Amino acid sequence: EVQMLASGGGLAQPGGSLRLSCAASGFTFSNYAMTWVRQAPGKGLEWVATLSSGGGDTYYADSAKGRFTISRDNSRNTLFLKMDNLRADDTATYFCAKHDQFVVTYGLDVWGQGTTVAVS
Amino acid sequence: QSVMTQPPSASGTPGQKVTISCSGSRSNIGSNYVYWYQQFPGTAPKVLISRSNQRPSGVPERFSGSKSGSSASLAISGLRSEDEADYYCAAWDDSLSGWVFGGGTHLTVL
Numbered sequence: 189e190v191q192m193l194a195s196g197g198g199l200a201q202p203g204g205s206l207r208l209s210c211a212a213s214g215f216t217f218s219n220y221a222m223t224w225v226r227q228a229p230g231k232g233l234e235w236v237a238t239l240s241s242g243g244g245d246t247y248y249a250d251s252a253k254g255r256f257t258i259s260r261d262n263s264r265n266t267l268f269l270k271m272d273n274l275r276a277d278d279t280a281t282y283f284c285a286k287h288d289q290f291v292v293t294y295g296l297d298v299w300g301q302g303t304t305v306a307v308s
Numbered sequence: 309q310s311v312m313t314q315p316p317s318a319s320g321t322p323g324q325k326v327t328i329s330c331s332g333s334r335s336n337i338g339s340n341y342v343y344w345y346q347q348f349p350g351t352a353p354k355v356l357i358s359r360s361n362q363r364p365s366g367v368p369e370r371f372s373g374s375k376s377g378s379s380a381s382l383a384i385s386g387l388r389s390e391d392e393a394d395y396y397c398a399a400w401d402d403s404l405s406g407w408v409f410g411g412g413t414h415l416t417v418l
Binding site: 223225232233234235238247248249283288292293294295296297298299300301302 | 310340341343345347351352353354355358359364394396398399400405406407408409410411412
């Protein structure tokens with residue numbers, strides 16, 4: 189069974205940092221692009237960042253550029269999101285998700301359960 | 309303001325057919341596949357339609373997707389009470405070099 193387990197969320201102060209992790213299992217992790225999507229309380233889904241299967245190509249939403257870094261360790265089947273200089277409007281549940289192909293333009297087919305970040 | 313526009317709400321009675329629209333542009337829906345996601349409160353989204361019109365394994369045939377030009381639609385036939393949820397469209401945007409989501413549509417089953 190394909191699964192992603194996100195962790196690392198919590199309470200952070202404005203200007204602080206957090207590193208989210210997403211442990212994947214049930215598929216060949218290194219063959220698929222991966223993405224982080226967030227959802228602020230009561231709001232819709234917002235794309236945050238995408239990483240190619242090999243880790244060489246990264247894509248960021250404007251809200252994340254310069255502050256967030258997406259990375260992966262294919263030997264540990266784990267996706268990361270390092271978040272620096274956190275702001276109150278980064279408060280959200282963060283979901284990791286697997287693309288249905290190695291190509292980043294193909295969409296997300298399996299989502300993790302989410303981890304909650306509160307900046308206050 | 310989302311790059312792709314969905315109606316904020318939709319409704320129908322059990323057994324009816326409901327259609328949710330998603331309006332984008334040439335750089336997203338017009339050039340790439342559309343995906344549709346269903347989300348219940350407090351849970352992660354689940355894919356309903358992939359690559360504009362394909363139903364992943366386990367998704368009932370009542371759900372169907374279509375795309376024409378820069379717009380896409382999700383149709384739900386034989387509406388059931390358990391379909392009451394939020395629905396989001398998504399596509400890659402070539403101009404933004406990133407993913408865009410519609411604002412979401414809350415479906416109420418009356």
